[in-house]
Amino acid sequence: MTKHRNSIAxxxxxxxxxxxxxxxxxIVRNEYPFFAGYVILQFIALxxxxxxxxxxxxxxxxxxNAFFGVGVYTAVALFKATGAPLVxxxxxxxxxxxxxxxxxxxxxxxxxxxxxxxxxxxxAIIIETFVMNWRFVGGAAGIQLQRxxxxxxxxxxxxxxxxxxxxxxxIAVGIARYIQNSRIGRGLQALRDDELAAECTGVPTxxxxxxxxxxxxxxxxxxxAPAAMYLQYADPSSAFNLTYSVSALAMxxxxxxxxxxxxxxxxxxxxxxxxxxxxTISSEINVLVLGIMLVLFVVAAPKGIIGLLRPRYRxxxxxxx
Amino acid sequence: xxxxxxxxxxxxxVGTLTKTFGGFTALDNISVDIRKGERFGLIGPNxxxxxxxxxxxxxxxxxxxxxxxxxxxxxxxxxxxxxxxRGIARSFQIPRPFKSMTVLENLMVGLDFATVGSxxxxxxVAMSILTRMGLAAKAGAPTDTLSQVxxxxxxxxxxxxxxxxxxxxxxxxxxxSSSEVDEVLDLLISLGEEDITIIMIEHIMQxxxxxxxxxxxxxxxxxxxxxxxxxxxxNKRVQEAxxxx
Numbered sequence: 001m002t003k004h005r006n007s008i009a010x011x012x013x014x015x016x017x018x019x020x021x022x023x024x025x026x027i028v029r030n031e032y033p034f035f036a037g038y039v040i041l042q043f044i045a046l047x048x049x050x051x052x053x054x055x056x057x058x059x060x061x062x063x064x065n066a067f068f069g070v071g072v073y074t075a076v077a078l079f080k081a082t083g084a085p086l087v088x089x090x091x092x093x094x095x096x097x098x099x100x101x102x103x104x105x106x107x108x109x110x111x112x113x114x115x116x117x118x119x120x121x122x123x124a125i126i127i128e129t130f131v132m133n134w135r136f137v138g139g140a141a142g143i144q145l146q147r148x149x150x151x152x153x154x155x156x157x158x159x160x161x162x163x164x165x166x167x168x169x170x171i172a173v174g175i176a177r178y179i180q181n182s183r184i185g186r187g188l189q190a191l192r193d194d195e196l197a198a199e200c201t202g203v204p205t206x207x208x209x210x211x212x213x214x215x216x217x218x219x220x221x222x223x224x225a226p227a228a229m230y231l232q233y234a235d236p237s238s239a240f241n242l243t244y245s246v247s248a249l250a251m252x253x254x255x256x257x258x259x260x261x262x263x264x265x266x267x268x269x270x271x272x273x274x275x276x277x278x279x280t281i282s283s284e285i286n287v288l289v290l291g292i293m294l295v296l297f298v299v300a301a302p303k304g305i306i307g308l309l310r311p312r313y314r315x316x317x318x319x320x321x
Numbered sequence: 322x323x324x325x326x327x328x329x330x331x332x333x334x335v336g337t338l339t340k341t342f343g344g345f346t347a348l349d350n351i352s353v354d355i356r357k358g359e360r361f362g363l364i365g366p367n368x369x370x371x372x373x374x375x376x377x378x379x380x381x382x383x384x385x386x387x388x389x390x391x392x393x394x395x396x397x398x399x400x401x402x403x404x405x406x407r408g409i410a411r412s413f414q415i416p417r418p419f420k421s422m423t424v425l426e427n428l429m430v431g432l433d434f435a436t437v438g439s440x441x442x443x444x445x446v447a448m449s450i451l452t453r454m455g456l457a458a459k460a461g462a463p464t465d466t467l468s469q470v471x472x473x474x475x476x477x478x479x480x481x482x483x484x485x486x487x488x489x490x491x492x493x494x495x496x497x498s499s500s501e502v503d504e505v506l507d508l509l510i511s512l513g514e515e516d517i518t519i520i521m522i523e524h525i526m527q528x529x530x531x532x533x534x535x536x537x538x539x540x541x542x543x544x545x546x547x548x549x550x551x552x553x554x555x556n557k558r559v560q561e562a563x564x565x566x
Binding site for chain 1: 380381401405406411420421422430431435436482
């Protein structure tokens with residue numbers, strides 16, 4: 001009963017959110033809020049996507065930048081080759097990200113813990129090197145992109161991208177919430193705690209890990225796809241920047257990974273702080289703030305914001321409260 | 322999946338099983354049949370291959386040669402989760418609870434994944450298993466608040482949530498006081514009375530004697546004796562290898 005009522009509340013919240021975003025694009029004339037808001041939405045979606053594998057399944061992925069960059073360059077290559085519309089670019093990026101996720105999932109066969117994390121860093125470097133040497137998409141020098149005309153009802157491309165990213169956030173959160181409430185979520189939680197015990201209790205651990213990697217990867221790449229159009233430019237060192245990995249991880253952990261709302265809260269808190277600091281002080285200080293906040297949370301609130309708010313999630317987040 | 326077998330066919334047939342780790346032979350050509358409903362005791366000194374054998378039966382390890390046949394089906398190549406779904410459940414020598422879950426949720430994992438189509442709501446089934454095991458009061462507790470004996474019982478309860486035909490108990494009584502040993506033993510015996518075949522690995526001799534209908538003794542990966550408990554205990558080789566002369 002309460003589950004049903006929760007669902008109604010959730011989807012009502014989603015509807016209100018999307019309507020608010022849409023009306024904001026129609027009412028607000030200044031473009032800056034959309035520029036800044038896009039980045040925050042992007043990090044919300046990335047953090048939620050990260051937590052599907054890193055939080056629920058406990059496989060700490062340091063390769064968020066690999067998936068993000070693959071999304072960016074799938075969109076770039078597709079746009080340059082065929083002039084495909086944004087929706088197609090995003091869908092293609094999701095498909096490529098899912099395939100890459102399958103590959104990463106196979107890594108979990110042999111690697112756990114820190115070894116898995118290091119392998120994902122290596123993956124990002126390999127793909128970045130490949131893109132740097134790919135002339136068609138501009139190689140190491142990067143590539144300029146001309147935005148196509150904006151579609152109605154939007155009057156600027158950035159506003160449209162802001163709305164698109166909001167939709168991606170909704171998709172990411174919807175999927176994360178579904179996984180959390182389904183038996184997939186329980187299976188992932190079990191394998192995070194003890195893989196052998198989970199196997200022996202009937203949990204198809206490899207299959208669930210592959211599913212988590214593929215969903216997480218598809219979402220991350222989809223989130224990356226609009227970035228090229230946002231900047232009207234793409235280059236390997238920014239598309240594959242390690243900051244994406246560190247941010248997605250820090251935001252998830254600061255928010256708490258036991259519930260989908262955790263990464264959302266973490267990304268809003270950190271993302272808006274970073275945007276604020278970038279404007280008032282400098283964009284270089286962002287990384288410092290990220291580091292300090294992560295240290296503070298690890299020491300003072302190891303189960304993140306939601307662990308502080310709801311003690312019952314402390315258990316779900318793993319280990320001792 | 323519905324393999325029909327003769328009523329007197331063994332539930333589990335282990336055939337010429339060999340498992341080596343590098344140059345070390347942990348199991349050497351082991352063959353044994355376990356009858357349906359049997360209470361089977363497995364003994365042997367440390368390092369004799371008891372846990373390796375049940376790892377091969379439950380799927381955590383794959384043997385180099387030999388076969389494991391369960392209910393007439395060759396399961397030698399199946400991963401553990403598919404064996405669990407076919408009705409093989411186990412507890413671990415060192416308890417391995419899902420630490421981020423409550424006791425009840427630990428059982429829900431098995432009910433979610435290993436059992437198919439129950440008419441009752443899963444939580445009711447989990448609660449009835451917990452009641453059976455005397456853990457009902459702990460249903461909502463995190464596993465790190467359990468005492469050692471409660472943890473052992475939870476391991477057995479979680480195995481029961483798989484609805485096993487074959488339950489393998491790997492030293493469920495190690496480190497317990499003698500009254501706790503009796504408590505767990507009574508539980509296992511009562512489970513055996515409802516058509517669950519049980520393999521029990523144990524070092525505590527009076528428990529093995531009381532529990533088992535048949536006992537097998539391993540030493541250095543070989544079967545050195547198998548038969549009625551009293552016979553096996555009287556066997557000279559068993560006494561030399563295991564009990565000391």
